[in-house]
Amino acid sequence: MGNVGGLIVAAIIDWLHLTATVAWLGGVFINNLALSPSVRESLEPPVMGRFMGSYMKRFRVLAYVCGGILVVTGVIMTLLSPHYAGGFDLSSPWALFFLLKLIFVVALIPIGIYILEVLSPKIGRVGAKGPSPELAKLQKLLSNLGMTAFGIGLLILLFSAVTSAV
Secondary structure, eight states: OHHHHHHHHHHHHHHHHHHHHHHHHHHHHHIIIIIHHHHHHHSOHHHHHHHHHHHHHHHHHHHHHHHHHHHHHHHHHHHHOTTOOSTTOOSSHHHHHHHHHHHHHHHHHHHHHHIIIIIHHHHHHHHTTOOOHHHHHHHHHHHHHHHHHHHHHHHHHHHHHHHHHO
16 A cells, blocks of 8 residues: 555656646747737737736736746655665666756846846836837846746746656
8 A cells, every 4th residue: 555655646746747847838829829920910019918927927026936836846746766876876778868957047047136126127118118129128137038938938848758758
């Protein structure tokens, strides 16, 4: 029974990790490819600013909850992995791709915090004043950083797939 219990716990941890990944990366995908472009095309800047400010407050909660779940479950999964030899042992393909995944996760964190805590609120404030070159510049930066975050997220998924395959 103990082995079955361990498998159930491992499955629940993996499920939580995958669910948080889908929710976070799916949100980033929708934000960048559908929501933000549609809002820019269809709403006047003051309305767009208010809408995006309200939306990002909610998305921020989702992003931080998912990020927390990913960190906690990722640490647990790593410690339970038979491939994990401790530290930064690069003696196996698993360890190399795990390290690459970790590097990209660490790179993604400040980008996400900057988008959520600095750039999005600033776009809301500037957008509330109406169209301006500053607003266009900030929107372009948000688009570029959002797509960068999405690309990094896809790389992290690729490295996860490789570590699962070996």
